[in-house]
Amino acid sequence: MTDRTKGEVWVFAEQEDGRLSGISFELLGKGRELADRLGVPLAAVLMGSGVESLAVGLFEHGADTVRLVDDPELKIYRSKAYRHSMVELVKEIGPQIVVFGATHIGRDLAPAVASALRCGLTADCTDLRIGDYSDPKTKNADGTPHLCKGVLLQMRPAFGGNIIATIVNPYNWPQMATVREGVMKPLDRVSGRGGTLVRHPSRLEGVDIPVEVLEIVRRTSSVDLKGSPIIVAGGAGMGSKENFAKLFDLAAALGGSAAVGASRAAVDLGYCEHDRQIGQTGQTVRPRLFISCGISGAVQHLVGMQESAKIIAINTDKDAPVFKVAHYGIVGDANEIVPKMIRAIKQKGG
């Protein structure tokens, strides 16, 4: 029997229309850390049709190996085709960890693969680490708890985000998790970094794929929070939709690359659309500058923005939890302070 602790760490390299998604690079960053800790190779699993050239980018972002499954049947994502090929590949190679993005595709594929392999899956992880787990239910001969070494510690908010749970799957491997976009950091691209490309068959011959894609209609969002180096975010404390609109003026004064985000309460109050929501059930962002206006700082919001490089928080309540993560805090009325900021920026010439 092969030693399962020697198995690779895998990252599902998601691509659409021959373009790798940002999450693929984010997962490689974390995957590199996990693989190095375990002393095993990091492999990216790349599935699609005519996508071999994408392997270069995966190597340059940290993959030692790219496991390529290239087949015209995999051109457009379809659950059954991807699931079948992925399951066969896992059975053949035996990775110890497989990580997917918590994207539309990842959220569809990962549970289907986990179910077919009868292993566990932790969804929407916010952190992954390698550690030891002492299993109280399984005892050694001397009665001490069995120690499972080097398992994947899968962290995610639980009970409405009020606690961070650490979930382990020490027995039914591979250990599988999905990770939300924007949570992990990609490694800097190392131009010219190479690796091993291994081509695998899709094993789809004779497999009945019941779905035929007739047309793809994309809903495009005009809000690019993830790509914005500056985010001005507002919460219920802005008090009204009209007051919230001042945040767009502040973003405009800060330059074209600043975007407006919001807390869930602000979205629920109708101050702006859901595309702008930041947090556990919104987007995860890490801009260079995050200006928080009238947001209390509930844990479900903080998980989506606390990795920002610099945080300025404005709140009337000096004890608001947002100040715990802020680098600069202003205790005061955002509706007075935001116009002052706009004036000051304009006076300085933007």
Ligand SMILES: Cc1cc2nc3c(=O)[nH]c(=O)nc-3n(C[C@H](O)[C@H](O)[C@H](O)COP(=O)(O)OP(=O)(O)OC[C@H]3O[C@@H](n4cnc5c(N)ncnc54)[C@H](O)[C@@H]3O)c2cc1C
């Ligand atoms: C499962 C689950 C998922 C969730 N997901 C998210 C999520 O993705 N994102 C998210 O944001 N929330 C999420 N929430 C909701 C979260 O718990 C909070 O309710 C929400 O973040 C509160 O938004 P808020 O801070 O804007 O509003 P409030 O909690 O009402 O806080 C308003 C703040 O504004 C301050 N304030 C009032 N007037 C002013 C003023 N004039 N100037 C300056 N400050 C002022 C107040 O002191 C207060 O701190 C989730 C909750 C659950 C249970």
